[in-house]
Amino acid sequence: MSRWEFTLLLAAAAFLAAYAVPILDTGLAPAERHLCNAVEWLTWGLFVFDYVVEFRKSNNKRKWMIRHIVDFAALILPMLRPLRLLRIVPMLRVLNRMTVASLRGRVAAYIVATTFLVGFTASLTCLDVERYAPGSNIHTFGDSAWWTIATMTTVGYGDHYPVTTEGRFIGAALMISGIALLGTVTATLASWITEQVERDDDRLLSEIRSLRQDIAKLQRQQANSR
């Protein structure tokens, strides 16, 4: 992990804190509220800067632009308040850049980190939009977190659920994340079990190796007989 990636990671943590505090503590003074807002924009600025640097480093500007269109959207769209949630996308991108040795280890680490980040920001945002909505039943962070985990695991008790359109969009995103989460967990497990069970390939490999030794012996035999 380079120094710059570490800075981006810190920026992501600072953004999460600045995003969470005004939602969790409703009795914040205006000055504190302004500070959090400033931190949010500052960290966002860092991610924009990172995007620009990466863009300038690329050889084929056009191709890079097309391949990173999602990153571009994830930087621009959160300027609209209801889409603030999308600010976690650049953070996930930073996570993705840090390489771990094995593919399966990387998948597992990515599942845990993504699930936590998505769940945490969704809980916060859902609490923010639902708290004072008429007919709502999500009033505390506990309710919101409980609803989030019940949704992501596809349990869905129905004791708490969003009633606003924004809340429902967050819910839909969580459900799809849940499906993807479940699928990835299962697939990773299946791949691991399959690998443990399937040792036939190794048997094949050793067969072929002893075959090559036979051939080598044949070559020596022939060299001697000449």
Add this chain to the structure above:
Amino acid sequence: MSRWEFTLLLAAAAFLAAYAVPILDTGLAPAERHLCNAVEWLTWGLFVFDYVVEFRKSNNKRKWMIRHIVDFAALILPMLRPLRLLRIVPMLRVLNRMTVASLRGRVAAYIVATTFLVGFTASLTCLDVERYAPGSNIHTFGDSAWWTIATMTTVGYGDHYPVTTEGRFIGAALMISGIALLGTVTATLASWITEQVERDDDRLLSEIRSLRQDIAKLQRQQANSR
């Protein structure tokens, strides 16, 4: 994609619009309602025409008839009003015909398209049958879409649910789609991860190739010694 398939795709889009508008906008004038109805029948006619053309092109008429019995049913049954929903089956068939390079890419594209089409038509139809039913709790397209996504992902909050027999049949179809969706997502992911992890086969292949080179050397040796 041929010009004819493009026409069928446009027809499918027109059908979806003509199906959706009278359900979403209850204050439609009778003339507009008739127009939508006409478009529904016209697009249906195009799919019948396509079926007939394909039938005439086939060599073994009998065998073709048996293999496409589901397509036939999907064209005839929607003439009964409660089975209108089945009109999406020919559309899914058009989607299936457009070939994408890799198998896994095709599966992924098909999942997204099918899920969207099934979910959208189910939301509309459920809204249509539940809206004025006594004791119903699905009154807007928002409710219906929210219920659809919670059902397909098997979350099932229970804040909204169908109470009519028709609505419950749509619900059952959505649940089974959800199981299939989850299964396909997981299976596609599992296949991808397995492929990334399993590179042993390549190692085997290179072993065998160097073995062949050994044999070739042996052949040359022998030819020289003669």
Add this chain to the structure above:
Amino acid sequence: MSRWEFTLLLAAAAFLAAYAVPILDTGLAPAERHLCNAVEWLTWGLFVFDYVVEFRKSNNKRKWMIRHIVDFAALILPMLRPLRLLRIVPMLRVLNRMTVASLRGRVAAYIVATTFLVGFTASLTCLDVERYAPGSNIHTFGDSAWWTIATMTTVGYGDHYPVTTEGRFIGAALMISGIALLGTVTATLASWITEQVERDDDRLLSEIRSLRQDIAKLQRQQANSR
């Protein structure tokens, strides 16, 4: 399928009908009720007879007894009224005996048949135990079937649910069936996709075959040079 297996299949269908009618039609005359009861016992007798015949055909009586202890329990336990539901186990056993060509085809056929049988009998039995229970919300076969499908697909709205201990045991069995169903659907799909994608083995096979041709050529060369 032998004639005897066909008879057992008919007996299973007759049992299902005789089990269903008195539950679905509460206004049955006592004579009709007795008839259904007689059919239930008669078909049960056929399955007992089948069990005895299979037992006498076996070579090692003791080993056969131990291996078929579940079948024995599934025949004896349903004599207790609350365990009547277990009568479907011998039916599933008949289904299992009928062989279909490919493994995956057999798995798919077995999933559909088992899901239908388990779901149908669970719906009936749950309706039977819940209908007049105090505080119950399952009063019609529609409610019961809707609850069954929502449970087996793990959607679980919670608009209908059992309140009696017997009903909850049926529910728990349905949930576990649901998990198994989802797992089997996914696993069958994963196996199919993996097979479609993995064609490397065929490449390996052809490599080895051309290698064998090289060796054969070498043998002929040597025979000539002698």
Add this chain to the structure above:
Amino acid sequence: MSRWEFTLLLAAAAFLAAYAVPILDTGLAPAERHLCNAVEWLTWGLFVFDYVVEFRKSNNKRKWMIRHIVDFAALILPMLRPLRLLRIVPMLRVLNRMTVASLRGRVAAYIVATTFLVGFTASLTCLDVERYAPGSNIHTFGDSAWWTIATMTTVGYGDHYPVTTEGRFIGAALMISGIALLGTVTATLASWITEQVERDDDRLLSEIRSLRQDIAKLQRQQANSR
């Protein structure tokens, strides 16, 4: 299974009983309550003893300590009353130590045992924390067990659900267990089906074996011609 492992298994059973009785029977005399408490501490002492013995047997103390940090936490943390539930972790560890022949058999046995242990202790603890909580709807062991199974299978009716923070943490743990359970069931099935279907490797193996016989024949030929 050694004699010591059998003792630990008995201790685990005794612990479960001593944990369950005071929760299930609220009318217990103080003396009986003290007895159960004593058994809980005694069995806990046995697990601490086992940990110490294993530690002294290890060669590299430091490395062993780091690798068994979770076991250490699972022994120390349950001293705090709200974390009593974690006492099942050492039990699961004993289960894991008993080896079964095949990997897949071990996975299956482990799934069943873990699911039962986690579900049973979660039901008890949830009943304990929810029973007298204001606004709670879990009052009997039946309610609690029903809620547990509906949560672990991700059905989640919402007829019963925890309202206390402690109960919700137990619920979250059950949901994650449920995801893992579902994933492991599916993965084990997928691996089994894949193995049944994939018999190509055996075909490859027999090809290579006959190839080796060809080479051996070639060697004999050459030895004769010399």
